[in-house]
Amino acid sequence: MYLFRSIQKNISFIAMPFCFLKSNLLLFLVFLYVCLPVIAQEKEEETIQTERVIVVKPYTPTISDAFKVKATPVLEDSIVQNKKEITYSIFSVPVASTFTPAKGKAENIDPPKKIPLFDNYATLGVGNYTSALAEFYSNFQVSRTDNIGVYLHHNSSQGGIDDVRLDDKFYNTFLDANYTSRTKDFTYGFEAGVEHQLYNWYGLPDIPVVSNEELSMIDPQQNYFGAKLGGKFIFEDLIFKNVKLDYRYFGDALSSRENRFIANSTLAFELEATRITTDVHIDFLKGNFERELQTGIENNYQILNLGVQPSFQIVKDDLSLDIGAEVVYSVDSQREENNLYFYPKVTASYRLINDLFIGYGGLEGGLYQNSYRDAVQTNPFVSPDLVLTPTHQQLEAYVGIKGKISDIISYNVRGSFQTEEDKPLFIHNIENRGSSIRNREGFDYGNSFSYRYDDIQTVSAYAELNFDINRKFKLGVTGDFYSYETDNEEKAWNLPEIKISISSNYQINEQWSAGAQLFYVGERFEVDNTINFNNNEPQPFVTIDSYLDANLNIGYRINEQWSVFAKGNNLLGNMYERWLHYPVQGIQVLGGVTYKFNW
DSSP states (O other): OHHHHHHHHHHHHHHGGGGGGTTOHHHHHHHHHHHHHHHHHHHHHHTOOOOOOOOOSOOOOOOOOOOOOOSSOOOOOSOOOOOOOOOOOOOOOOOOOOOOOOOOOOOOOOOOOOOOOOSEEEEEEEETTTEEEEEEEEEEEOSSSEEEEEEEEEEEEOOOOTTOOSOOOEEEEEEEEEEEEEOSSEEEEEEEEEEEEEEEOOOOOSSSOOOHHHHHTOOOEEEEEEEEEEEEEEESSSSEEEEEEEEEEEEETTSOEEEEEEEEEEEEEEETTEEEEEEEEEEEEEEEOSSOOTTSOOOEEEEEEEEEEEEEEEEETTEEEEEEEEEEEEEETTTTEEEEEEEEEEEEEEEEETTTEEEEEEEEEEEEOOOHHHHHHHOTTBOSOOOOOOEEEEEEEEEEEEEESSSSEEEEEEEEEEEEEEEEEEEEOOOOOSSOGGGOOTTOSSOOEEEEEEEEEEEEEEEEEEEEOSSSEEEEEEEEEEEEEESSSSSOTTOOSEEEEEEEEEEOSSSEEEEEEEEEEOOEEEEOTTSOOOTTSOOOEEEEOOEEEEEEEEEEEOSSSEEEEEEEESTTOOOOEEETTEEOOSSEEEEEEEEEEOO
């Protein structure tokens, strides 16, 4: 009441000066609305008294339960208006129209012509130097998951190189068969094959001169025989990922024998974003040569290499990193030597700018077993009395960059450095003058090659440039550049310092296609056995000239199954020497036909 009376007195006091402004009632009410709360607040503050508060116990805060606000609030309003129900009906009146839409016409799309696929083909070709080429491939689909494949290859020439005094014919034939079965959980397969190669040691040196009588007594022919048997098992969902077994037999007509067994298996599993892998490798090599070593000891060899390589791979965004190491235990039974080797196995790649720049590098090493068959595949004119031992690649460090400049151009540039112990080098053999002509073999006339081992450091560079213009034309250029530093030998025998190749393929139209290849190999160095020298003097050597080899092939498709082709090799006609005293055939032209079919 007191507050109410005070407000009334104040209102009377405030209103007195404005009695003569009764007509301006609106202004008066606004002024009253603003001033009334202020005055009331002042009076209320005068009544607030201070008090003493005694806290009996410490304050213990508590959290009350939270209640979810209802999604649909309930309105409590005294006035509720009921919605009036509205009923209506639609009165449809037709409207006359003179518009008639044109009927749409579907465009005809010519489907691409289905290209028939054939599982089998046969090729037959003949050319100058009485050369022949024959190939046959067939695939048999036994069931939905199983198939059998057969491949036969034959390439031969009856020779006829100018100024060659011995027979220079050759042929190379092999037959392979395989069986593969694929199931949901695993895949397994087996393979078997046989091979026969014939070559002649026709590269007689100019010095010493061989008389016609001696020439008639030389049998330069050498035959190589081989057989292989292997199997593989691949598991999809197991830690034990795969296992591969290979056995190979290799021998020649001079009673050389070699057996090799290789087993590889991989265990791998995922741990978060890391893939952990362990590779196990077994390599067993055993063989012998009929001819004894110069010391009179039988030339037998038996080497066992056991390797384990654990590694883990990390792939994160643009980085791919593979870190591992390999441990190899090597046992040479004939020499009674046991060695333990450790090798780094580290590779990495990083995508710098999408596919434009991808940097990569690695630090690796390994133990590589040399075999008689490997030597023959590289140089078929080796003598059957090699000394075989593994090559210990201590280190290979490389770094490079690759990428695609555009959808058309891709590149790859790499530089590397490697150190190797006991690297085999092919050298020209000295004529065997210690035995009579009747007791000599066809490779005893300074016309064969053998291994000489040395420790070598190699600095190399590699460059590759590919042009994929369209689906019809492709062009590729590669180059290898080497620099060698030997430990004992004067030169890195028969190893070129430059190798460049250019290849292209062009699909002219549906019927015509063409391809071209150009190879350049730089100079090589070979031991000169015609000069006597002391061990304290530098080894005399000869230089084998570089060479350029141009090849061209053209094909014409008669129909879906028949096509003809023509090939030209060494079109520049250079009688260059791939190996010392071994000139190659001149211009070689071969033509043939290919037939595709299904059984």
